[in-house]
Amino acid sequence: MLAPTPSADTIGWHLRHHHQVMVSRATINRVLGRAGAVTPEPSKRPKSSYIRFEAEQPNECWQSDFTHYRLTRPDGTSGADTEIITWLDDCSRYALSVTVHWRVTGPIVLARFRETVAAHGIPASTLTDNGMVFTTRFSGGKGGRNHLEHALRELNITQKNGKPNHPQTQGKVERFQQTMKKWLHAQPAQPTTITELQTLLDAFVAEYNQRRPHRSLPHQATPATIYTTRPKATPSTDRSTDWRASHFPDCGPHTVPSGKENWWWREGRARSRRSFARRRLGWWSRAAAELPMSRVKSGSVRPLWAIG
The missing domain is CATH 3.30.420.10 (Ribonuclease H-like superfamily/Ribonuclease H)
Structure with missing residues (x-):
């Protein structure tokens, strides 16, 4: 069975472990390029930019x-x-x-x-x-x-x-x-x-x-x-x-516990309610919706969208 042309790193590994020959990666790449065994690729995003x-x-x-x-x-x-x-x-x-x-x-x-x-x-x-x-x-x-x-x-x-x-x-x-x-x-x-x-x-x-x-x-x-x-x-x-x-x-992935995920869900629901108020209940509802949620929950302010 055939396989694609191995990379310079793979060839270097086999030379080092099976033939006790040390060849640099750049040298192997030059040989592969001259033989037409590799296809030049456009510059990729540097690996250092990824976590x-x-x-x-x-x-x-x-x-x-x-x-x-x-x-x-x-x-x-x-x-x-x-x-x-x-x-x-x-x-x-x-x-x-x-x-x-x-x-x-x-x-x-x-x-x-x-x-x-x-x-x-x-x-x-x-x-x-x-x-x-x-x-x-x-x-x-x-x-x-x-x-x-x-x-x-x-x-x-x-x-x-x-x-x-x-x-x-x-x-x-x-x-x-x-x-x-x-x-x-x-x-x-x-x-x-x-x-x-x-x-x-x-x-x-x-x-x-x-x-x-x-x-x-x-x-x-x-x-x-x-x-x-x-x-x-x-x-x-x-x-x-x-x-x-x-x-x-x-x-890479960062784990987020369900408590935080539920917080995002609740916050999304609150934002949806504020958005609905801005669209349907006019300027006063828009202004009230922008008030801090802590004041609304405490009862000091009761916007129109929270009534009924």
């Missing part, structure tokens, strides 16, 4: 997401679409589970999660986006929690969700999926069935976990080395607070 976060122990946080990949018909044309769901350990980047399905649904997410827990233990927390297969708490409906959310609470697992339209919060699993799809596209024989695609995914996971050095890990170790040699985190028994991951622009 990174990383779990300290394996199983401290599992990230999950799913992506799409199309099968290929026997005549070489594009075939049916499939969806690949991944569970990735945040600390070690170890790919815990990568499976392909015709469509990722809530029951499939729950089944894959339970299989992963049976194989690798119970994580302390999970981090996903706000897709309906992961959470329904913030969808605005009255359906309550889905099956995955109930399972997480039963196991005392803290559930974290990134802010919508900000995939950087789940950046590790997003980057893993990018690497995975690039590897799949590089294969000379593209999968024509979902079984063939799963076989390719299993081969990629073995390569990624066991043999491919990871630039973000200490000494560019493999994910399996970090995951298997460090002590594992376990869930907390304290369920007095429920957490949701929030973030500041271009930063």
